[in-house]
Amino acid sequence: MRKISFLFLTSILSHAVTLGQVKNRGFEITGIISGYADRTVIYLDNLSGSLNVHMDSTLIIRNGFRFAGSISEDAMHVMLKIASANDYKFFWLENAPITLKAAKGNLSEAVITGSKTQDEDNQLDAAIKATGREMEQDTLFIRTHPNSVISASILSIYCSAWGKKLTTDLYMDLSEKNRYSAYGLKILEYIRLNRNLKTGDKYADFEQPDAEGKMTRLSGIHAKAILLEFWGSWSGPSREANRELVKIYSEFKDRGFEIFGVAADDHMEDWLKAIHRDSLTWKNVTDLRGDRNRAVLIYGVSHFPANFLIDRSGIIVAMDLGAEALRGKLEEMLK
Numbered sequence: 001m002r003k004i005s006f007l008f009l010t011s012i013l014s015h016a017v018t019l020g021q022v023k024n025r026g027f028e029i030t031g032i033i034s035g036y037a038d039r040t041v042i043y044l045d046n047l048s049g050s051l052n053v054h055m056d057s058t059l060i061i062r063n064g065f066r067f068a069g070s071i072s073e074d075a076m077h078v079m080l081k082i083a084s085a086n087d088y089k090f091f092w093l094e095n096a097p098i099t100l101k102a103a104k105g106n107l108s109e110a111v112i113t114g115s116k117t118q119d120e121d122n123q124l125d126a127a128i129k130a131t132g133r134e135m136e137q138d139t140l141f142i143r144t145h146p147n148s149v150i151s152a153s154i155l156s157i158y159c160s161a162w163g164k165k166l167t168t169d170l171y172m173d174l175s176e177k178n179r180y181s182a183y184g185l186k187i188l189e190y191i192r193l194n195r196n197l198k199t200g201d202k203y204a205d206f207e208q209p210d211a212e213g214k215m216t217r218l219s220g221i222h223a224k225a226i227l228l229e230f231w232g233s234w235s236g237p238s239r240e241a242n243r244e245l246v247k248i249y250s251e252f253k254d255r256g257f258e259i260f261g262v263a264a265d266d267h268m269e270d271w272l273k274a275i276h277r278d279s280l281t282w283k284n285v286t287d288l289r290g291d292r293n294r295a296v297l298i299y300g301v302s303h304f305p306a307n308f309l310i311d312r313s314g315i316i317v318a319m320d321l322g323a324e325a326l327r328g329k330l331e332e333m334l335k
Helices: 006-023 116-131 134-144 149-162 164-173 182-193 236-255 268-277 294-299 323-333
Strands: 027-034 040-046 053-060 064-069 076-082 087-093 097-103 111-113 207-209 215-217 225-231 257-263 283-285 306-311 316-319
Touching (some): 116 134, 116 149, 134 149, 134 164, 149 182, 236 323, 306 323, 316 323
Parallel strands (some): 225 257, 257 283
Antiparallel strands (some): 027 064, 040 053, 040 076, 097 111
């Protein structure tokens, strides 16, 4: 075996230490924001997980503020927020000196310099505004920027809306690092779980806890017609749809109709309150993973509410039915 010289090893170790120092030098955000009173609190939130997490907070003094710290990722999606004024700015944070300039009420329009990832995001936004074709520009960006964390982030957000085939193609275009990043693993989970179901297909079974904590399967619901309803306590349209569903359930439940609700919630208390306030007497389940609910991924749901009407033989006969269309279908199926 060839021997490694002491000088060569020293050189490698020195280079590694230098790289580590560069990577861990941290970030410093220096901000100027006019119009806010001294001692107004401004927050820095991490948006990379399923829930917003406060990373830090500081005070605005004489129109200025400063954050300092470090992140383990190359770039992290964050939000600067003044909660008392509902004034906020999304941007990509890096371990680098970053400056921000904004005015009260227009934090979303802040000019940010120092983050190369944010520069990429700005270029993408400009292309979308210039063409008006968001999906086209997003997919083009992913194909031409396989190493960018923005590419993995975009695909993780839109995979259900874009469908399994396109998502798989774009996922394979990503760099290996991106494919195994936190965003990449979310995309991979969708690809693995999604069944690409459509009208005429057999339903896909799954099991989740109900409001009492009992594991309940879709296949355990026996009826002539089952509406698999995806909703969320946080979704205004879902809550509106619940009003009509309560009426429809009352009209048809004695004729062999059942509803199986799946909530894209991540807070048990909010979910249970919504069930009670909306008078939902049918079976409801959730795995408390928000819109990453496993059933949501299996069925490829990208909007809420969404539904699948299943007949007595387990075939999906219709999708995304409004109240009147559902009534008509049930009259036809439950003669």
